[in-house]
Amino acid sequence: MIERWLEGKDVCICAGPGGVGKTSTAAAVALGMAGRGAKVAVLTIDPARRLAHALGLDELGHEAHLVDVPVKGELWAMMLDPKRTFDQLVEQHAPDERTRDAVLSNRIYLELSNAVAGSQEYMAMEKLHQLHSEGEYDLLVLDTPPTRHALDFLDAPRKLAAFIDSPSLQLLAGPGTLGLKLLGRGSGVLFGAMKRATGVDLLADLSDFFRSFGGMVEGFRERAHEVNTLLADERSTFVVVTSPREDSLDEAAFFHDRLRDAELPFAGVIANRVRKPAPEHEADVAGEVEELLGAELGRKVVRTWDEERALAARDRAALRRLRKRLDGVPLIEVPRLDEDVHDLDGLARMNEHLFRRARSSPPGRPSPSRRTG
Amino acid sequence: MSPLDKRLLLVTGKGGVGKTTVAAALGLAATRRGKRVILCELGEQERLTALFGSTLADETERELAPGLFGVTVDPDRTKEEWLRYQLKSDTLAGLLGGSRVFQYLTAAAPGLTELVSMGKVWDLAQLERRTEGAVYDLAIVDAPATGHGLAMLSAPSTYAGVARVGPIRRQAEIIDAFVRDRDSTGVLAVTLPEEIPVNETIDLEARLRDELAMRLDAVVVNAVHPQRFTAADARRLEGIDGRGSDEARAAVRSALSEERLARAERSQAARLRRASRAKLLTLPFVVEPELGLEELERLARILERRL
Numbered sequence: 001m002i003e004r005w006l007e008g009k010d011v012c013i014c015a016g017p018g019g020v021g022k023t024s025t026a027a028a029v030a031l032g033m034a035g036r037g038a039k040v041a042v043l044t045i046d047p048a049r050r051l052a053h054a055l056g057l058d059e060l061g062h063e064a065h066l067v068d069v070p071v072k073g074e075l076w077a078m079m080l081d082p083k084r085t086f087d088q089l090v091e092q093h094a095p096d097e098r099t100r101d102a103v104l105s106n107r108i109y110l111e112l113s114n115a116v117a118g119s120q121e122y123m124a125m126e127k128l129h130q131l132h133s134e135g136e137y138d139l140l141v142l143d144t145p146p147t148r149h150a151l152d153f154l155d156a157p158r159k160l161a162a163f164i165d166s167p168s169l170q171l172l173a174g175p176g177t178l179g180l181k182l183l184g185r186g187s188g189v190l191f192g193a194m195k196r197a198t199g200v201d202l203l204a205d206l207s208d209f210f211r212s213f214g215g216m217v218e219g220f221r222e223r224a225h226e227v228n229t230l231l232a233d234e235r236s237t238f239v240v241v242t243s244p245r246e247d248s249l250d251e252a253a254f255f256h257d258r259l260r261d262a263e264l265p266f267a268g269v270i271a272n273r274v275r276k277p278a279p280e281h282e283a284d285v286a287g288e289v290e291e292l293l294g295a296e297l298g299r300k301v302v303r304t305w306d307e308e309r310a311l312a313a314r315d316r317a318a319l320r321r322l323r324k325r326l327d328g329v330p331l332i333e334v335p336r337l338d339e340d341v342h343d344l345d346g347l348a349r350m351n352e353h354l355f356r357r358a359r360s361s362p363p364g365r366p367s368p369s370r371r372t373g
Numbered sequence: 374m375s376p377l378d379k380r381l382l383l384v385t386g387k388g389g390v391g392k393t394t395v396a397a398a399l400g401l402a403a404t405r406r407g408k409r410v411i412l413c414e415l416g417e418q419e420r421l422t423a424l425f426g427s428t429l430a431d432e433t434e435r436e437l438a439p440g441l442f443g444v445t446v447d448p449d450r451t452k453e454e455w456l457r458y459q460l461k462s463d464t465l466a467g468l469l470g471g472s473r474v475f476q477y478l479t480a481a482a483p484g485l486t487e488l489v490s491m492g493k494v495w496d497l498a499q500l501e502r503r504t505e506g507a508v509y510d511l512a513i514v515d516a517p518a519t520g521h522g523l524a525m526l527s528a529p530s531t532y533a534g535v536a537r538v539g540p541i542r543r544q545a546e547i548i549d550a551f552v553r554d555r556d557s558t559g560v561l562a563v564t565l566p567e568e569i570p571v572n573e574t575i576d577l578e579a580r581l582r583d584e585l586a587m588r589l590d591a592v593v594v595n596a597v598h599p600q601r602f603t604a605a606d607a608r609r610l611e612g613i614d615g616r617g618s619d620e621a622r623a624a625v626r627s628a629l630s631e632e633r634l635a636r637a638e639r640s641q642a643a644r645l646r647r648a649s650r651a652k653l654l655t656l657p658f659v660v661e662p663e664l665g666l667e668e669l670e671r672l673a674r675i676l677e678r679r680l
Contacts, residue, residue, distance in 0.1 A: 018518065019389030019570070048568045246663075247420065248389065282620040289621050292613060300601050301610070304631050305624035307660045338630045340568065340637070 001332050001356045002029060002239075003036060005267035006139065009237045011132060011230065012267075015144045016241035017251040021272040023047045024341040025241045025334070026143035027055060027077070028350040033139050034075035035351075041076040041136075043127065044143040050342035052079070064136075069344055076137065082123035089126060093219030102212040121145055122227075129227045237267040242322075244274050244315040249322050256326055268330030270354070271319055275312040276335045278305075375680050376559040376590045377403045381498040381551070382513045385522035386563035387573045391595040393420040394664060394672070395563045395656070396515040401673035402680065404440035408510040411442040413494050415517060424669065434506060438666070442509065444497070448486045451493045458503060459540060487521075487528035488545065495548045498557070519562075519577050526552060526560070527585055552587075559590040564645070566594050566638035575648045589651035591680065594642055596658040602632040654679045 006012055006029075014026040023044050030042035041064055042055070052058050055077040056065050062084065067075040087104060094100035103109050121144065128142050230236060238259050242252035252269060259266045282288075285305070290298030323331060334353040341350060376382055377399070384396040396412060403410045411434060414421045425437040432454075434444045457463055496503045498512040516522040529549035532541055552558045562577055564570040574592055581587045602610070610632070613625050646653055656675060659668050 017389060018387060019565075046569075049572070050568070245389075279620045279623055282618055285618065285620045285624060288617055289624055292617055292621065293609060293625075297602075297606055297609060300606070301624055301628040304601065304628045308624075308627040308631075310660055338633060342568075 001330075002032070002267075002270075002354045005237060005239065005330070006033060009235055010138060011128065011140050011142070011233075011236035013128075013142045013144060013231075013236065013238045014241050014270075015238060015255060017243075017248045017255075020241055020243040020245075020248050021341065022241045023143045024051060024347065024350065025270055025272055025354075026141050027051065028341070028347040028354055029239075030077075030139070030141040031069065031071070031075055031344065031347045032351040032355045033141075034069075034071040034073040036355075037072040038138040039074045039076070039136075040139045040141060041078065041131065042141045042143065043078055043080055043124070043131070045080050045082075045124065045145045047079070047143075048340075048342060054343040054347075064131075067344075073138070080124055080127055085123040085127050085130075089220070089223070090216065093216040093223075095216070099212050099216070103216075106212065125227050125231065126223070129223075129230050132230060232264055234265060237265045239267050240269045241272055242269060243272055244318045246318055249318055253322060253325050256329065266329075268332065269322070269326065270332045270334060271322070272334045273336040274319065274333045275308065275315045277316065278309045278312050281309075374556065376561060377406060377408070377511065377677075377680050379557060379559045379590075380511060381494065381558045382511065382561060382590075383494075383516045383522065383526065383558070384513060384561045384563060385516040385519055385577065387565075387570045388518045390563050390565045390570050392518075392563045393424065393515050394669070395561070395593050395595060395676075396513050397421060397424050398656075398669050398672035398676055399561070399680075400441045400513050401438065401669055402677035403511050403513070404438070405673060405677050407440075409440055409442075409508075410511045410513060411444060411497055411509045412437070412513050412515065413444050413446050413497060414515045415446050415490055416448065421515065424664065425666070442507070446490055446493050448490060452486070452489050454504060455489050455492060484524060484528040484531055487525040488532050488541075488548075491525055491528055491548055491552070492544065495551055498551075519573050523577065523580055523584070526581075526587070530585065553585070555588070560587060562589055562592045562651070563595055564592060566597055566641045566645075568641060571641045571645045574645060578649055578651060589649070591652040591654055592645065592649055593676070594645065594653060594655045597642070597655045598631065598635045598638055598658050600635050600639065602628060602635070607632045652679075 012026075012029060014022055014029070016022050023046075026044060027042050027047075030040045034040045044055075044057075047055065047057060049058070055067055057077055057079050062079055062081045064076045064078040067077050069075055090103050090109075091100055094103065124142060124144060128140060131137065131140055240252050240255050240259075242248045256266065256269065286298070286302045289301050289305075292298065293301060319331075319333070323329075332354060334350055337346065337349055339346070341347060382399065384392050384399065386392050393414070400410045400412045412421055421437070421443050425443070427435060427437050427443070432445065432447060432450055434442050437443045494512055494514050497506070497509060500508055502508065516525060529545045529552060532545035533549050560581065562574045564574040578589045581589060607629065610625050610629050613622075615622065617625070642653070642655070654676065656672050659672075661668055
């Protein structure tokens with residue numbers, strides 16, 4: 001299945017709401033492709049501790065790191081550090097050391113690079129772009145940050161580019177101190193009103209920042225443009241990961257619509273943690289279970305089983321609605337596994353569902369093995 | 374002091390842990406104590422809408438259930454409302470709000486949206502409202518996920534520092550003082566009994582303490598599975614090993630998996646209890662296909678008993 005989505009691709013961006021197992025899915029996809037002979041890197045933001053450990057990310061996490069796993073290709077993993085990436089960008093584009101230091105120590109910059117919605121997402125894309133241009137890997141799998149509005153990052157490059165081109169920045173970052181003079185004199189009703197609304201110091205801080213930033217405008221603009229081009233390239237693809245929970249599905253559908261509207265390459269949806277359909281209800285399973293286990297334990301088992309069936313039915317209904325809503329969009333289901341996926345074995349178990357091997361032989365007969373060849 | 378007796382409650386936590394559900398249940402819990410409550414959702418999420426089968430468009434404060442009101446805080450509209458108040462002139466506010474230069478500047482000013490949103494929910498929690506509107510005993514905010522939620526909480530203090538003079542500084546200081554006053558404002562974290570949400574909750578508590586000198590009032594551990602099977606039960610279930618019909622075996626497997634899940638959840642909850650100084654409350658996992666008013670009331674009763 002997913003190997004077909006990734007045919008001829010060198011970038012796979014896994015996006016979707018938080019809490020659906022996106023990091024595990026990204027890692028499983030990367031592991032599976034490495035198993036098929038590719039040199040793959042999975043880039044993640046904040047993996048669970050045990051998964052990070054399994055990927056060797058608990059030490060040297062911010063450098064690409066070869067995962068110790070016997071595969072035909074290579075599996076590399078790295079943890080993204082958005083703040084560091086932003087700093088590197090500034091270092092790279094600053095015309096001189098003074099400007100670089102002015103920006104890196106500016107209060108507005110510190111806020112911007114640390115916390116503000118969108119900048120984390122954008123820096124993930126930036127790192128992706130950087131690795132892609134270095135061309136070390138056959139495939140890059142990116143696990144995006146789980147933002148509430150999971151698509152903020154799509155707007156980030158555009159926003160940055162639009163902002164850089166905006167008249168306000170041109171004004172503030174323009175030659176000399178024209179911008180400041182305008183603000184300082186409060187010339188015009190507009191600036192007077194702005195001053196009353198904000199307090200002049202804030203504007204001065206902002207304009208300080210933008211003046212230092214001004215020298216880097218060209219570099220950043222070009223970069224944002226390149227990132228946009230990479231995302232839209234036919235060798236890139238987006239995969240939306242979701243769980244069968246109603247709110248996750250809503251976000252996934254919304255996500256799909258946004259990708260389509262932005263005309264970005266979209267491969268399909270992975271529905272993770274789907275409860276498997278229960279076997280047909282047999283005549284008197286309650287009686288049988290109570291006979292096997294005694295009345296007390298039997299009743300508890302039957303109650304759990306009834307709940308499980310109800311939840312599986314809920315998942316099925318939710319996925320039916322999703323399929324209807326995303327008419328014709330490819331969808332892969334990964335069943336809910338007994339335990340949280342936190343090691344390479346767990347990732348391999350997910351892969352049994354993500355990558356479908358041609359099941360050419362009926363059960364009971366040995367399948368023709370390519371390994372003997 | 375019960376968080377329900379404060380004036381402003383922020384409900385935060387990792388995405389997907391059920392913040393909206395818990396915020397709504399808290400609102401119902403407070404109305405059970407006879408309070409007039411307003412629930413605020415930020416941006417156009419329409420989750421509260423879905424829970425109460427109502428629409429919350431256009432910034433109006435609307436009654437969702439007896440004594441429980443709801444409002445959507447839209448950043449752009451709130452910014453304009455704030456400007457109008459600031460400039461005491463609709464014309465000027467319109468001029469400025471419509472100005473591209475101003476829009477770019479405010480979009481670029483980090484945390485200004487968060488500040489203005491905090492200003493709005495602060496206003497909702499005041500006995501004398503800055504803007505026209507009804508007065509509430511308690512405002513509950515379905516706040517953004519952890520990191521962004523913290524950015525929102527810290528926006529007033531950031532701006533009190535950045536804007537050294539002027540109206541922003543004055544207002545930011547007032548809001549910041551209100552947010553940090555433990556009698557006025559409370560922060561509740563919602564989590565699931567799973568590894569990453571628990572990590573994030575522990576991290577949130579530390580950052581609240583270190584960056585804002587604030588405390589978590591309570592942590593709601595949501596969707597906890599019942600501890601239905603004992604270790605002895607599990608051993609007996611494992612002993613069945615392949616006996617019985619297909620369905621009976623599937624039933625036994627699901628019981629074993631439930632036992633493992635409940636055990637893993639208990640160890641995550643225990644880890645949280647060891648690491649956190651906040652009061653811990655648990656809400657049960659709800660099996661019902663859709664969370665209706667009835668289930669919300671049930672969760673509200675549990676919360677009211679414990680808060």
